[in-house]
Amino acid sequence: MKIYEFEGFPNPARVRIALAEKGLTDKVEFISVNVPEGEHQSEAFRAKNPSAAVPLLELEDGTCISECTAITEYLDHLDGNPTLTGGTPKERAVIHMMQRRAESGLLDAVGTYFHHATPGLGKEIEGYQCAEWGNHQKEVALKGMRYLDGLLADRPYLAGENFSMADITAFAGLGFAGFASIDVPEDCANLKDWQARVAARPSIAA
Amino acid sequence: MKIYEFEGFPNPARVRIALAEKGLTDKVEFISVNVPEGEHQSEAFRAKNPSAAVPLLELEDGTCISECTAITEYLDHLDGNPTLTGGTPKERAVIHMMQRRAESGLLDAVGTYFHHATPGLGKEIEGYQCAEWGNHQKEVALKGMRYLDGLLADRPYLAGENFSMADITAFAGLGFAGFASIDVPEDCANLKDWQARVAARPSIAA
Incomplete structure (x- = not known):
């Protein structure tokens, strides 16, 4: 998995916390997108995320997932034991x-x-x-x-x-x-x- | 289950569609909240939903759930076979x-x-x-x-x-x-x- 983000920004922080809670931080390659320089608005990044926002999760098969709730849902269900989004x-x-x-x-x-x-x-x-x-x-x-x-x-x-x-x-x-x-x-x-x-x-x- | 709503309004429509897709419409008591008259902003309704918005789902045990995504998650998982929010x-x-x-x-x-x-x-x-x-x-x-x-x-x-x-x-x-x-x-x-x-x-x- 790859996570496109800018460290220290609030939405990337949400995904970093979810990764740590699930013990998945080591499984991820973090790729920095220079938001203060506008890199998130570039054509290359918009091709991955038309919303032009970080964080973005890219799966092995190339699927790109934006929106923190969606990324958290994914991470939380990977092990079949959701702890962050509820069991019942x-x-x-x-x-x-x-x-x-x-x-x-x-x-x-x-x-x-x-x-x-x-x-x-x-x-x-x-x-x-x-x-x-x-x-x-x-x-x-x-x-x-x-x-x-x-x-x-x-x-x-x-x-x-x-x-x-x-x-x-x-x-x-x-x-x-x-x-x-x-x-x-x-x-x-x-x-x-x-x-x-x-x-x-x-x-x-x- | 009770659903507080105002029929025809867009967010209540979301929950009505989810109920119908799940075959649950008959299991619900619909309670009309007169939004055009401001009933959603009354103290009585705010006690159930501090966001002062419809729809609101009230469970048998008195738990009140607002926000359409949350209500849909609930309805979709009731039968253990989610069809609207994804299986994998x-x-x-x-x-x-x-x-x-x-x-x-x-x-x-x-x-x-x-x-x-x-x-x-x-x-x-x-x-x-x-x-x-x-x-x-x-x-x-x-x-x-x-x-x-x-x-x-x-x-x-x-x-x-x-x-x-x-x-x-x-x-x-x-x-x-x-x-x-x-x-x-x-x-x-x-x-x-x-x-x-x-x-x-x-x-x-x-």
């Missing part, structure tokens, strides 16, 4: 729901703020920007943090008792928020505790 | 990838256009609107249609040989586009053929 129908449902909420309510909202309401990766890479929408999404991200904080009052992880894909998404979202200078509200103690606990997992601390 | 790791990956592309590149883009750049459901329901972003998303939706049209040049369904969750999402997206007066470009013949074929499926024609 109900577990699957709760994890996919919480993943999507963490994505649209936090990670994607932070990304939209960064790419639209700040200089982002620079005029040439960003192209069209809509600052008004970006700033609105910053408010969405802060609301998302408060929502997740409330959830974590009565459970250790976002989808319940076990670490899952939803935690990976939210963890990447908080990291991106820090990078974009969106501070976690002072009173979100549950969320901060959870962030510290997740950061200490072997898959991430490594 | 690779099938799962391709379907989830295409589902997300159909969602962000078409259905959600049309929704953002409708809710932000048109009167949508009316001032009182919509609250904040950002017309500039809404109009930009109309262009995203048209680009999404052309992308899907290109894919369908060499395969019968979006994720390959079989009808899947990705087709359900895109079909709902095209329906919403029609409602919002975003016409499929004249030259997208593959997409129009696919739309007619999907519309003729027993799960939808019923």
